[in-house]
Amino acid sequence: MPVIWSALFWMVILSTLVSAIAKSFVMERSGATIYLYSLAAPTEIIIAKILYGFLLCSAICCTGFLFFSVVLNNPIQDVPLFLALLILASFGFSASLSVLSAIASKTNNSSVVMAVLSFPVLIGILLESIKVTKNCIDGLDRSVSMDELITLGAINLMVTALSYLLFPYIWRS
Amino acid sequence: MRKKLSVVWKTLSVLLLIYTIIGGLLLPVPRLDIVNETIRALYFHVPMWFGMITMFTISTVYSILYLRKPTSDRDIVAVEFAHAGLMYGILGILTGMIWANYAWGSPWHGDPKQNGSAITTLIYLAYFVLRSSVDNREQKGRLSAVYNIFAFAAMIPLIFIIPRMTSSMHPGNGGNPGFNMYDLHSSMRMVFYPAVVGWILLGIWIATVRTRLRKAEEKILDMEYEKNN
Numbered sequence: 001m002p003v004i005w006s007a008l009f010w011m012v013i014l015s016t017l018v019s020a021i022a023k024s025f026v027m028e029r030s031g032a033t034i035y036l037y038s039l040a041a042p043t044e045i046i047i048a049k050i051l052y053g054f055l056l057c058s059a060i061c062c063t064g065f066l067f068f069s070v071v072l073n074n075p076i077q078d079v080p081l082f083l084a085l086l087i088l089a090s091f092g093f094s095a096s097l098s099v100l101s102a103i104a105s106k107t108n109n110s111s112v113v114m115a116v117l118s119f120p121v122l123i124g125i126l127l128e129s130i131k132v133t134k135n136c137i138d139g140l141d142r143s144v145s146m147d148e149l150i151t152l153g154a155i156n157l158m159v160t161a162l163s164y165l166l167f168p169y170i171w172r173s
Numbered sequence: 174m175r176k177k178l179s180v181v182w183k184t185l186s187v188l189l190l191i192y193t194i195i196g197g198l199l200l201p202v203p204r205l206d207i208v209n210e211t212i213r214a215l216y217f218h219v220p221m222w223f224g225m226i227t228m229f230t231i232s233t234v235y236s237i238l239y240l241r242k243p244t245s246d247r248d249i250v251a252v253e254f255a256h257a258g259l260m261y262g263i264l265g266i267l268t269g270m271i272w273a274n275y276a277w278g279s280p281w282h283g284d285p286k287q288n289g290s291a292i293t294t295l296i297y298l299a300y301f302v303l304r305s306s307v308d309n310r311e312q313k314g315r316l317s318a319v320y321n322i323f324a325f326a327a328m329i330p331l332i333f334i335i336p337r338m339t340s341s342m343h344p345g346n347g348g349n350p351g352f353n354m355y356d357l358h359s360s361m362r363m364v365f366y367p368a369v370v371g372w373i374l375l376g377i378w379i380a381t382v383r384t385r386l387r388k389a390e391e392k393i394l395d396m397e398y399e400k401n402n
């Protein structure tokens with residue numbers, strides 16, 4: 001059942017990514033953080049974290065896809081488009097989770113706060129991704145998925161710009 | 174002068190809302206299939222969203238101002254407008270569910286517009302969870318201001334962009350005609366626009382009253398603190 005495949009895939013990916021990227025600030029030791037801030041400007045740090053998270057997310061997504069297609073099956077008919085979607089979604093997840101992780105790391109109960117903050121913000125990216133996944137499974141023409149991909153790209157740009165502008169305020173404490 | 178102005182807009186709000194309730198329920202509306210009398214939901218459901226967007230915009234503006242120059246007043250204003258906006262959002266979902274019960278057959282359809290607004294309420298509930306989990310007052314203000322700006326940006330695609338691109342049954346989305354098609358009858362415009370202004374003014378009124386209350390509470394706390402030390 002392709003629908004179940006898509007649901008399972010995104011559930012596994014979402015939970016993996018949240019716990020992977022959440023670590024980028026929450027799990028960091030305070031000594032290391034202070035050392036990091038003495039080396040670089042906050043805007044440089046958040047860009048570096050987002051890029052690192054992006055690489056990590058893409059690797060996790062691609063491994064997940066590979067694993068799914070070996071162990072279950074591969075219902076995706078348009079693989080290049082699906083890979084492009086994974087890359088775009090990875091960037092969105094990385095950008096929003098990095099800045100939320102920075103916020104959560106300053107609170108008392110950071111792991112719980114991280115889960116509460118990240119879920120609703122990620123839903124937008126997730127909804128668009130699931131829609132494109134369905135188009136890929138059905139093997140629809142690429143022009144059908146264009147709207148969703150452009151929306152994803154726009155969300156990515158917006159989240160990255162906000163992270164870049166707002167991160168210095170989170171860090172200042 | 175300022176006091177006079179506030180009396181004027183508060184009276185205006187009350188008068189407009191009385192007019193909305195009486196005119197909205199009694200004035201003639203166009204007869205349309207399926208929608209029938211439920212078209213009157215336009216006067217009560219749609220202004221809730223106008224109100225919510227206005228409240229959240231004001232809240233976001235005060236959060237930006239807070240980041241530029243942190244004062245406790247700006248923090249309180251941002252929080253209270255977020256409270257008022259959340260209240261309007263919940264009322265908007267509830268009034269929409271009442272309408273959907275008659276027009277669509279059941280209150281919750283999992284329509285993209287419904288899901289988007291439900292997630293928006295979740296985002297702003299997370300804002301209050303975040304506030305309650307930070308002790309330091311200044312840190313609380315700064316972190317929640319950052320998240321508030323983030324939340325506003327996350328809300329825009331959920332409510333305005335995604336439902337317009339998918340097959341939504343909501344009027345105005347997914348190729349369905351919006352209220353502009355229906356209320357070509359000027360009688361509906363004559364109630365709708367006053368209703369929007371009235372509900373928005375009421376929201377601002379609620380938020381300003383709560384802001385004053387919170388400022389007073391803070392002053393009392395400070396005075397008690399000084400007395401004890």
